[in-house]
Amino acid sequence: MIFLFLLLSFFYLPTPADFKSKDQDVFFKLENFSSQERNWLNLNPEEFSASAILVKELSGKTLFEKNSYQPRPIASLTKLMSAYLAFLIYQPDDIFVFDEESRSQPGEVGNFARGEKISRDEILKASLVASSNDAIYLLAKTYGLTNFVELMNQKARELGMTKAEFVDPMGISQKNVASAYDLYLLIEKIYSQFPEILNFSTLEKVMINRKILWTTNLLLPKYKKIIVGGKTGFTQEAGECLLMVLKFNNSPFVSLIILNSQDRFGEAEKIIQALKNYYGD
Numbered sequence: 001m002i003f004l005f006l007l008l009s010f011f012y013l014p015t016p017a018d019f020k021s022k023d024q025d026v027f028f029k030l031e032n033f034s035s036q037e038r039n040w041l042n043l044n045p046e047e048f049s050a051s052a053i054l055v056k057e058l059s060g061k062t063l064f065e066k067n068s069y070q071p072r073p074i075a076s077l078t079k080l081m082s083a084y085l086a087f088l089i090y091q092p093d094d095i096f097v098f099d100e101e102s103r104s105q106p107g108e109v110g111n112f113a114r115g116e117k118i119s120r121d122e123i124l125k126a127s128l129v130a131s132s133n134d135a136i137y138l139l140a141k142t143y144g145l146t147n148f149v150e151l152m153n154q155k156a157r158e159l160g161m162t163k164a165e166f167v168d169p170m171g172i173s174q175k176n177v178a179s180a181y182d183l184y185l186l187i188e189k190i191y192s193q194f195p196e197i198l199n200f201s202t203l204e205k206v207m208i209n210r211k212i213l214w215t216t217n218l219l220l221p222k223y224k225k226i227i228v229g230g231k232t233g234f235t236q237e238a239g240e241c242l243l244m245v246l247k248f249n250n251s252p253f254v255s256l257i258i259l260n261s262q263d264r265f266g267e268a269e270k271i272i273q274a275l276k277n278y279y280g281d
Contacts, residue, residue: 038062041274048267051239051260054180055271058188058245058253063278064271068180071163072259075233075241076131077178078171080186080197081152083124086139087194090120102138106172110135110213121200122208128201128231130213133170140169159185174237180257183243187255191229191245198229198245218265219244223272228253232264240264246272251279 039045041055045066054068062068098116109132112118118126123139126132140148152166161182167175178186190197204221205214216232223246230244239260246254256271258264275281 038065040064041271041278043271043274048270049262050258050264050267052180052257053259053267053271054184054255054257055275056184056255057251058191058255060252063254063275065180068184068257069163071165071177071179071182073174073235073238074171074176074178074183074259075235075238076133076171077183077231077233077241077243078166078169078176079127079131079136080183080190080231080243081155081166082136082140082148082169083128083197083200084186084190084194085148085151085155086120086124087197089143090139092119092121094120096120096123096138096142098134098138099141102141103134105133105137105170107131107133109133110208110211112209116209118208122206124197125200125203125206126208126213128197129203129206129215131216131232132213133172136169145169156182156186159189161185171233171238172235174235180259183257184255187229187243187245187257191253195229201229201231202227217242217244219268226272242268244268246275248275248279248281250281251275 040063043064048066052068052070052072053066055064056062096118098112098114100114103112103114109130110126112134123135126135148169149166156164161178164178164182167173205212217230220227226246226248228245228247233241240262242258242264244256246256254275256268258267261267
């Protein structure tokens with residue numbers, strides 16, 4: 001009997017279901033890797049109000065995380081995907097004309113008038129620096145709003161953003177969701193393919209048609225030397241959101257992503273100090 005059992009065991013071949021089960025188990029373990037094992041910065045996740053945090057070197061190791069695979073509403077961080085598509089679809093000197101529907105979107109950043117003309121790069125500066133909803137809506141509507149949102153979701157899938165879903169190009173809907181890791185994949189792609197997007201986002205102010213628009217990132221003046229790019233976001237459902245790319249003297253490029261915080265700038269500064277200590281800056 002023992003001999004027969006050993007013989008059957010020897011000739012047993014695993015089924016595809018066995019491999020699927022093992023792959024799912026490995027993915028589960030990776031997705032739920034403990035914060036302690038991903039905490040090179042010696043930070044306590046419980047001391048942060050943010051629901052999700054990811055601090056990760058671009059194409060490198062994860063330095064600190066908290067629920068980084070958990071999807072959350074991302075508010076105006078959505079505009080990073082819209083900006084990425086703008087570079088794929090339009091040319092820098094393409095001209096757009098404001099209509100009543102675009103200029104009446106929530107928020108009055110720029111106070112654009114009906115019939116006012118604006119270039120692609122001016123739209124992106126208004127959207128990334130001052131988080132203008134009307135400007136990015138105009139850009140998406142010109143392409144075809146439904147088609148633009150479909151393309152946002154298509155590109156998300158291509159980039160492996162498995163938890164991401166978009167329903168508008170601005171981020172005003174709570175149904176615009178992504179995980180911190182999804183946003184890392186997006187910013188890594190932007191950095192490698194269209195770094196100009198990051199350059200736009202480091203401007204403290206821009207002038208468009210004689211109007212001055214100011215940055216929403218209150219950390220820029222203090223940390224201008226290390227902030228390579230970034231975006232803020234806020235809605236009641238999403239809370240305070242922040243994404244930045246940082247570069248210290250002795251570091252690679254580092255992404256810092258905070259979702260659903262009660263104090264995004266204060267918590268980001270705590271992480272920046274930990275990064276300085278870690279890299280010896």
